[in-house]
Amino acid sequence: MRAVPEGAGNDWFISALGAAQICSWGTLFYGFPLIAEAMRTDLGWSKTELYGAATLGMLLAGAAAYPVGAAIDRGYGRLLMSGASVLAGILLAAWSQVEGLVAFYSVLAVLGCMQAATLYEPAFAVIARRVGLLNARKGITALTLWGGFASTVFIPVIQFLIETQGWRGALLVIAGVNAIVCGGLYFFAIDPRKDIPARILQPDEAAPLAGRAAVGAAMRRPAYWGLMLAWISYAAAFSSLTYHFYPLLLERGLDSTGVVMVLSVIGPAQVAGRVLIHAFASEAPVRTLGSAIVVVFPLAVIGFAVAPPQVAVIAFVAAFYGAANGMITIVRGLAVPEMVTREAYGAVNGSLVAPMNLMQAGAPLAAAVLWQASGGYEAVLAAIFIGSLTLCVGFWFAAARGGR
Missing domain, CATH: 1.20.1250.20 (MFS general substrate transporter like domains)
Incomplete structure (x- = not known):
């Protein structure tokens, strides 16, 4: 196109x-x-x-x-x-x-x-x-x-x-x-x-791939599998935190009012993160932008695990976490055409989103089982931290191996 x-x-x-x-x-x-x-x-x-x-x-x-x-x-x-x-x-x-x-x-x-x-x-x-x-x-x-x-x-x-x-x-x-x-x-x-019209092909030029053929071609590129690992890891960590934030922060020592105050920071921080990209990094390569953003997630998990149970401190960590969440949504939308392929965007991106959504569905239940088995959220946070590290590894691999 x-x-x-x-x-x-x-x-x-x-x-x-x-x-x-x-x-x-x-x-x-x-x-x-x-x-x-x-x-x-x-x-x-x-x-x-x-x-x-x-x-x-x-x-x-x-x-x-x-x-x-x-x-x-x-x-x-x-x-x-x-x-x-x-x-x-x-x-x-x-x-x-x-x-x-x-x-x-x-x-x-x-x-x-x-x-x-x-x-x-x-x-x-x-x-x-x-x-x-x-x-x-x-x-x-x-x-x-x-x-x-x-x-x-x-x-x-x-x-x-x-x-x-x-x-x-x-x-x-x-x-x-x-x-x-x-x-x-x-x-x-x-x-x-x-819709933008399809490019007119030269007589000796092959038609662009579509559907399963395009997905199959994308799967032969290492960056595809790097993004797959990154987005599955992100879904596991994000959905586990989303569904367990409230009881997790109560266990950390905040009262219900304090937890609500912390959670209320995340939504505006997501918007703020997207505004920052729009204002200051609208032309930055997605591989560079994403490589920096993913670092925030393991740092935020560490913050939630070790920060003192004070609303201001944990809200500060939540703000950075929320901003990174807002930014990574943009990266998810743009990573495929820059790093994998510009053909059949909907099909290729959908093939990456499918396992991500499946993980998003199962991760909160897995976190609940782990909490029950271990007797606290320390083990859950440790698992989320590992997931945030694999997010980094997957995206960095895709950024290094993706098409330029």
């Missing part, structure tokens, strides 16, 4: 995608813990039963990542993202009516597949088709800036809805947000007719 200049049309395109991503992330990802807690109180289900459904959904999201990416490569981005948002709305409405675990698990299973078709990775692939891979960096960075506000906007909104309408009423409202707002924005923003 050749690049095209950005203009007002593409500005609207990115803004509409960004607004939709705020709603998609805010309702489909950040809303679950709030709804689950309200369901636990109302229905008496255990956390294991509730979060087991979320794990099933994430597993199926991992399985759907490659076919979603390959379909977007073939020009079906509008149909996938808008259709998945409408179906997500229907599923959320069905969720509001569940009375038993079978129905709940059935809804969450299919809803996980809708996440694979509506969150960052499919949106990154849509941007690459619209503006070309050479111009995709600016659009992907801007999109993550929009998405960074999802928790800030929707966590208080969903909590208010639960308090005033109950969890069933809250689900009906966010069902409408998905079906109408997200579905509409994705439909009108993603126009296959405006």
